[in-house]
Amino acid sequence: MSDTTAMLLPPGPTLLETSETSPVHGGQHRSLSAHLALAWEVVRTGVTELWAHKLRSFLTLTLLTLGVFALVIMTSVMDGIVDKISTGFSGLGFDGVVMLTPKDPETTEEQKRFAMSPGLRSEDLSRLTAPDAKVLAFLPRAYKQTQVRVIGGTERTFAIGVTPDYFSWMNRSIGMGRGLTEADSKRRSAVAVVGSSIASKLFGGADPVGRNVQLAGQSFLIVGVLAPLQVMSDDTWLDGNGILMPLEAYMDRMDTSHKLSQVAVKLKHKKDVDEVSALLLSRAKQAHHGIEDIEVADLSAELVRSYQQFKDQIWGWQVVLQSLAATVLLVGGVGVLSVMLISFSDRRFEIGLRKALGASDHEIFIQFLLEALVLAVLGATAGTLGGTFVCKALSANFPYGLVVNPLGLLIAWAVALGLALVFGLYPAMKASRLSPMEAMR
DSSP states (O other): OOHHHHHHSOSTTHHHHHSTTOTTTTTOOOOHHHHHHHHHHHHHHHHHHHHHTHHHHHHHHHHHHHHHHHHHHHHHHHHHHHHHHHHHHHHTOOTTEEEEEEOOOOSHHHHHHHTTSOOSBGGGHHHHTOOOTTEEEEEEEEEEEEEEEETTEEEEEEEEEEOTTHHHHTTOOEEEEOOOOHHHHHHTOOEEEEOHHHHHHHHTTSOOTTOEEEETTEEEEEEEEEOOOOOOSHHHHHHHTEEEEEHHHHHHHTOTTOBOSEEEEEESOGGGHHHHHHHHHHHHHHHTTTOOOEEEEEHHHHHHHHHHHHHHHHHHHHHHHHHHHHHHHHHHHHHHHHHHHHHHHHTHHHHHHHHHTTOOHHHHHHHHHHHHHHHHHHHHHHHHHHHHHHHHHHGGGSTTOOOOOHHHHHHHHHHHHHHHHHHHHHHHHHHHHOOHHHHHO
16 A cells, blocks of 8 residues: 555544444544544645645645735734824824914915015014913924035035924924923023934934034034934924024024914814914904914814825725735635645545545545645745744834734635635545545546
8 A cells, every 4th residue: 555545544443433334333423532633644644745746835835825924914014004104193293283374375466465464473473372271382483494514514404493392292302412491592592403314414323412503604502303203294304304493593593584484373172273263363464464464274184184095095005905915815725726636636546445445425525625724724824924024024113013913814814724615625525526436446
């Protein structure tokens, strides 16, 4: 008897005991130990068959592996991207914020009328920032593009004037040194906090705190460096690539026209947006002698719309990637069908011999299904290990790390095993219905 035939035979007398001719057990079911022994024989036979046809098995397992790998990576990376973008949106500091900005004239008449107004200036702040019970903070901001000079050359950057509480309200963390203080503002001190990106360009890996930079001929002492920012808006890009200084020092040294770029207003409750916006427009109109050259934008609403657009785009990418992974798995399932049909053709004699010794159609059917599942399990295991390794390698690029998504892993395994069962049905049915005489002829 060949080795393959021996592997097809069940261990011990269990096969004969389950045949209809068994005088002891009749048609009774096997014992648990006999079932486990048969399952082990099936697994061992399946692995042996894979090893006997290495190239064919490798190609089939590769497709199953790639399909599971793609699903694991796709679901895990998408989770990481959602976490990263969500962190970026929360870092904008736009929750419950309305923004006053200069309004661009749309007609010739508006151009003439706006020219009669001094525009949004620091002198407006006393009126615009009058205390209100519905407002937590007023955050004026001004900026202009300029050049920064240090030992070794110059670099294009932005001079940005802000108030000391800008950092806390807008989620701008200090990475090194300190932020701006009320004392800096009162003294109109020539001190600055540099963005992490411009600090890297100017100083490389050196600590810039305590060093001086020249901005438009003005010397500023660096007292701090912003922590790296996730760029999600023009404001975060400017702060990361700019040099922030007290608003008073900015007006004295960088822009004697005292122009403001914007005034962010942090509200206590989002429901007060309309009321506070109307109040701010009224104050600005009074400050500008009745000229309505200021507009108010609800950044909270903009944030919600942007985040919804992001989720819609992510959903589209998920559909595309899941379709690709499902296609690879489907081709892998066809490979399982091919392997099992070839296995059936190669083992007709052994199947007939087993049936002649008392194996039932049900046992042959289950054996072929289990062998198809062995293929799927091996492929899914390899795909899972590969996906886990890649997730660990990419983990440092995400704010909360990158772990294998349990749901994605479950879906990948369920699809792989399900396809193995579906595509293994036909070969299993052919093997179970084969008569001993026909098989051994």
